[in-house]
Amino acid sequence: MDKPSNFVVERAAFPQLFAALDTRGYTIVGPTVRDGAIVYDALRGVDDLPIGWTDAQDGGVYRLARRADAALFGYNTSPHAWKKFLYPPAVRLTHARRENGAWRVMENDDAPPRYAFLGVRACDLAAIEIQDKVFLQGAYQDSIYAARREPAFILAVNCAQAGGTCFCASMGTGPRATQGFDLALTEILEAEQHYFLVQVGTERGAEVLNELAHRQATDEEMARAEKILLETAQHMGRTLDTRDLKALLYQNYEHPHWNAVAARCLACANCTLVCPTCFCSTMEDVTDLSGENAERWRKWDSCFTMDFSYIHGGSVRQTHRARYRQWLTHKLATWIDQFGTSGCVGCGRCITWCPVAIDLTAEVRALRDTETIKGA
Amino acid sequence: MQTLEPILAEHPFLQGLAPEYMQLLVSCASNVRFNSGEYIFQTGQAADKFYIVRQGKVALETPSPTHGELTILTVGPGDVLGWSWLVSPYRWHFDARVLEVTRAIAFDARCLRDKCDANHDLGYEMMKRFAQVFIERLEATRLQLLDVYAVHT
Amino acid sequence: MLSTLDSFPARADAHPMQPRLYRAHKRHRETPDTFTLELEAAQDDAPFTFAPGQFNMLYVFGVGEVPISICGDPKRSNLLLHTTRDVGMVTHALSRIKRGDVIGVRGPFGTGWDxxxxxxxxxxxxxxxxxxxxxxxxxxxxxxxxxxxxxxxxxxxxxxxxxxxxxxxxxxxxxxxxxxxxxxxxxxxxxxxxxxxxxxxxxxxxxxxxxxxxxxxxxxxxxxxxxxxxxxxxxxxxxxxxxxMERNMKCGIGLCGHCQWGPHFICRQGPVFRYNEIRDWFALKEI
Structure with missing residues (x-):
């Protein structure tokens, strides 16, 4: 299919992107090597990118590795998701102060950061779209998310390789970024060449592109990018059969396989923390020693904790079985009823970062293969 | 004397009972009235009657040395009072104390047992009806045991 | 500043997470471990309208927040009534509220009895x-x-x-x-x-x-x-x-995820449900 606005930016011109975003007042965040992983953090320039690095991922396994080339975006998913910027892990909701014995709720006048996200994968774009549905498109919107989301500049990078735990092709979310970006790149390294095929998504994206040396892409260059993405799609480390997935899970709440997962699950909550769509939070109350200041903080929470479902008398989901079932069924089934979309984008993070290598694609397969109650 | 049949037929416990059985029952039945505070029966006494309550309220009690009389259940209009007459050794396990003036139909247990023994169709009919009462009481007792309103610590 | 963006549709309550201040008018014991709080607006005089069955999040400064159903007369919008049981940290703090003390209120949330x-x-x-x-x-x-x-x-x-x-x-x-x-x-x-x-x-x-x-x-x-x-x-x-229905609630507006019960957010689609809507979920354990 012919793309109307495809351009080429040479690797040598890429650093100009940082200046263009910087002058627009963006806080630039993107991939960088830290603590033995490629994480998302503030970037000062192109040298902060994981140049020449990649990762090897499998169930419960993540290893940094050197590439034979100097690719900027030659890795797969990060343990971080962009939600840490849009939906901060800890954020103050309320600050009240007692003055002359009377409580006053203070105005929260912190200006929200304006982020430019560099290197958003197609799966993560889909995840942002899903969190938009959760936080912005219901009866109530989350003003903290809204304030960060609306100005965010998104530079997507198509995946030139698939990771060992990736299954975006099964979920229909990747590996190509199709919408929701300002600019989308495909990084191409071949022979002596190193360039980016650029697709413009918005007017804002076009303005930024205009500050970078670029030219119209040739048909060969576009075909090269197509070929890369096709290959990526064909090399997914995992697959998930999504046919009638909602019905499958709704009909198998009492499937014995949940016990098998529960026997392995540590309820450590890693999967929920690395998941780019998981959105649960809790509240924490903080006071200072004087007792004159009281704050409420919203923090990421996980349905894997015992406290999560606590009501007077005890927790509703006492067992690991119930908590894993809740997570998986929410992600793949009830989410559809709640938000009109699956809650899974196929990024594979939950598989990589599970300390005991529980693999949701395998769990679904096990449910499907041994389904006790046959779906319609 | 007015026959008890229409009164019996009105009571939920005997609703829809075939007329021939009704006639058998009537011959064992008598109209009774108890005043507030009276005991209809007491623990350990011979269970020689059972009652279907038409009006009033009766408490089934059991004494406790530290809590006084504990009420297990109150029965009122439409309810059945007493089933110890059905099973050996035919002794009451609770006190039945009248809370509000109570009108009931009393059935002579020996009379009814004899009739049921002689006519198993009647016996079966009565057992079915009592089974219903047993099950309802058992379910209610289970719910009571669950103590669902308790504060959990 | 907590801003509502132009590009997103404005909602009835633009700041559902910000508590409004209410003053305790009265607290009286109902039973040995339950009490009723009567609250009046301390911030503004806007009448509080609610549907029977809706709940509020009551916030004791520095202690925490709890969802409590509204139990007063919907016609008497000047007084906000809540009956609760002293069973947790926040409800215990509420049980010690004195006349004139100020607490935070968010709501009303959830569906009513209709x-x-x-x-x-x-x-x-x-x-x-x-x-x-x-x-x-x-x-x-x-x-x-x-x-x-x-x-x-x-x-x-x-x-x-x-x-x-x-x-x-x-x-x-x-x-x-x-x-x-x-x-x-x-x-x-x-x-x-x-x-x-x-x-x-x-x-x-x-x-x-x-x-x-x-x-x-x-x-x-x-x-x-x-x-x-x-x-x-x-x-x-x-x-x-x-x-x-009752489940753990942190936000009251369907965003924190805690009150999920199958596909339902109890704070949004509930707490009041018709049984035919929830029959299948009601029968499941540890949902």
Whole structure:
């Protein structure tokens, strides 16, 4: 299919992107090597990118590795998701102060950061779209998310390789970024060449592109990018059969396989923390020693904790079985009823970062293969 | 004397009972009235009657040395009072104390047992009806045991 | 600044996470471990409107927030009433509130009982324990327009006579000729002259035409399950059995995820549900 606005930016011109975003007042965040992983953090320039690095991922396994080339975006998913910027892990909701014995709720006048996200994968774009549905498109919107989301500049990078735990092709979310970006790149390294095929998504994206040396892409260059993405799609480390997935899970709440997962699950909550769509939070109350200041903080929470479902008398989901079932069924089934979309984008993070290598694609397969109650 | 049949037929416990059985029952039945505070029966006494309550309220009690009389259940209009007459050794396990003036139909247990023994169709009919009462009481007792309103610590 | 962006549609409550200040007008004990708080606006005089069955998040500064149903008269919008039990850290702090103390209030949230749908019908209000609190506004609403309803009964069960809520009001309601009030306790002593037995035992005797009856049910989940059995046995249809569910809640607006119950967010699609909508979920354990 012919793309109307495809351009080429040479690797040598890429650093100009940082200046263009910087002058627009963006806080630039993107991939960088830290603590033995490629994480998302503030970037000062192109040298902060994981140049020449990649990762090897499998169930419960993540290893940094050197590439034979100097690719900027030659890795797969990060343990971080962009939600840490849009939906901060800890954020103050309320600050009240007692003055002359009377409580006053203070105005929260912190200006929200304006982020430019560099290197958003197609799966993560889909995840942002899903969190938009959760936080912005219901009866109530989350003003903290809204304030960060609306100005965010998104530079997507198509995946030139698939990771060992990736299954975006099964979920229909990747590996190509199709919408929701300002600019989308495909990084191409071949022979002596190193360039980016650029697709413009918005007017804002076009303005930024205009500050970078670029030219119209040739048909060969576009075909090269197509070929890369096709290959990526064909090399997914995992697959998930999504046919009638909602019905499958709704009909198998009492499937014995949940016990098998529960026997392995540590309820450590890693999967929920690395998941780019998981959105649960809790509240924490903080006071200072004087007792004159009281704050409420919203923090990421996980349905894997015992406290999560606590009501007077005890927790509703006492067992690991119930908590894993809740997570998986929410992600793949009830989410559809709640938000009109699956809650899974196929990024594979939950598989990589599970300390005991529980693999949701395998769990679904096990449910499907041994389904006790046959779906319609 | 007015026959008890229409009164019996009105009571939920005997609703829809075939007329021939009704006639058998009537011959064992008598109209009774108890005043507030009276005991209809007491623990350990011979269970020689059972009652279907038409009006009033009766408490089934059991004494406790530290809590006084504990009420297990109150029965009122439409309810059945007493089933110890059905099973050996035919002794009451609770006190039945009248809370509000109570009108009931009393059935002579020996009379009814004899009739049921002689006519198993009647016996079966009565057992079915009592089974219903047993099950309802058992379910209610289970719910009571669950103590669902308790504060959990 | 917490801004609402132009590009997103404006909502009724632009700052649902910001508590409004309310002052304790009165706190009185209902039973040994429950109490009622009467609150009045400390920030502005905007009347507080709510539907029977909705709840508020009550915030004790520095201690925390709890979801508590609103139990006052929807017509009296100047006073906000909450009855709660002293069982946790926040409810304990609430139990020590003095007249004049200020707390934060967010709400009202959730769905209501939809009393309007019961107009012309017989009504059974079945309450267990503190479950009477969220049902009291239903009674206020019905009694304010009593002629629009058929036969109305309140069936109320509690653990012990000392644990019955709203005793003076129960006595007043009991004296009315247009309202049947049946009260029972699970355990009685000689001091109690009322009924002893679980609340479900009141259902077979309640005066109503099951085919045109709406039942509003609130209490512990086990009590509600047995109540549903009894109502079904009487012939009340599932869509006319309405109940209020409880789950952990942190935000009240469907964003924190805690109150999920299958596909439902109890704070948004609930807490009040028609039984036919939730039948399948009600039967599942650890959901």
């Amino acid at each position: 009393v309007e749908r019961a107009v012309t019908r017989d009504v059974l209000i079945v309450a267990g324990g503190i479950g009477l609190a969220p049902l009291r506004p239903v009674l206020y609403s019905i009694l304010a327009q009593r002629e629009r309803f058929g036969h109305v009964s309140l069936l109320y069960g509690a653990r012990m006579p000392e644990e019955l809520l709203y005793m003076p009001e129960l006595q007043k309601w009991r004296a009315r000729l247009d309202l049947d009030v049946a009260v029972t306790v699970d355990r009685g002593t000689r001091h109690w002259r009322g009924d002893v037995g679980v609340v479900t035992t009141l259902i077979p005797k309640a005066a109503c035409d099951p085919a045109r009856t709406t039942a509003f049910v609130c209490g512990p989940e086990v009590m509600m399950r047995f109540t549903i059995f009894e109502l079904q046995k009487r012939g009340v249809s599932d869509e006319n059995i309405v109940l209020s």
